[in-house]
Amino acid sequence: MSDEEPVENISGGAAGGGQSATFDPETAGTRAEAVVDCLGDLYWQKTYGGRDAFECLVRTILSQNTSDKASQPAHNELMARYGGGDDTDLARALAEADQPELAETISSAGLYNQKSERIIALAQRICEEYDGEAGFDEFVREGVPDAVRSTLLDMNGVGPKTADCVLLFAGGRGGVFPVDTHVHRIARRMGLAPAEADHETVREFLERDVPAEKCGFGHTAMIQFGREYCSARKPACLDDPDACPLAGHCDQVGVYPATGEVVDPAEAE
Template identity: 40%
Template sequence: MRHTPPRAVEVHKALLAHFGPVDWRPSLPPVDELVSTILSQSTTDGNRDRAFERLKARFGSWEVVRDGEVAAIEEAIRVAGLARQKAPRIKAALQFITDRRGALTLDFLRRMPVEEARAWLMQMKGVGIKTASIILLFSLGMPAFPVDTHVHRTARRLGLIPPNTNAEKAHYLLEAALPPETYLDAHLNLIRLGREICRARKPDCPRCPLRAMCVYAREQGSGGARE
């Protein structure tokens, strides 16, 4: 029988009560999500989206991107930053999929257990556990819990994971701490909490709907001290 720690569920319910259910639907096919997530590294959502649209407009298909020149890919995605790192990663990832599957598709991952599908994705250079989990959850609708910097910070402050837990281990701990059907709402609401209230610097603890159950707020006297 699955044991669900009540604290994590309590946090999830409190965030739902405060922010409401997330209005979100899968919008990108898995390969698109892969490219978009690589582009998202160390940039804003807006710059990621602009780079993604420019890449698609310039090349037309992922097959053309795969077979294209790295320099041309770099130019198309420059707005997202780190183009010299991201362009060869995108090209290599698309080639990796083609070499192993004979076509540019990741739909076959739906038939795998989550851990097997995540491990398959993580064979690609530049695809870590967060990127793999994003693809599985958001594009394929599989029960994976991505941990970005906001989720990592808020989960540690709330005491959902030990203070020294690294981001990779946090994925597995949070997956064990919540029912799979809550992953999408919990993930997005923790991100919203981290962006709007539980900021890295000067968190607004007095305004936080979780302050009564937050380890960090209790230690700081709910004063929102700089971390």
């Protein structure tokens, strides 16, 4: 574990805007909940909520179609140039930003011209409709979740995963299970969702079968699990079934250890 991790596992709680949860695979009501509970033994159960909503939105846009390793420096540079001090309204600063300058600032994130244009347009809309980042933050935290999600999806460049990440990490909303490429692959490979399910269908299955207070942790833990064990091309079970800590819960859809073949679950026999 990293030295920066807490000394004990926590999930939710007042400090993070989420809800506390008990992780016990033996008492899980569904297989999806059992999977999340098992992940609770592997990874630190963090708190969710409390981030500034507009900054969270910008951070998620920067992460689109790139890795954290590439997007994090872009976020750091953007905040250093436009974030200013505690009294700075990030939305207003970015609404007035010079697009080529912003593009240069976030160049490490890739697609920087497109992303800079989207960020400026979003900042301008948020200033017009919510009078800056404080009003937008209040809307995300206190608005009706379905209405907040619908509004976010109406914004150019904001897809379902981005909207759900803002609801989870800024709003601290329970029952939100964002689906990225790792979650999409793993849920279908394990048989927690239909093999042919798109991202939205996977989200519906997971939010149905995982208790609301465990969805946030399930999202982040499943991403980490995908990076460490259940990669797209060479999952741990391919060479050694015992190498995967979740082997007993997995249908191995599209994974064929006998031949060494791995295909997208939708293409599995």
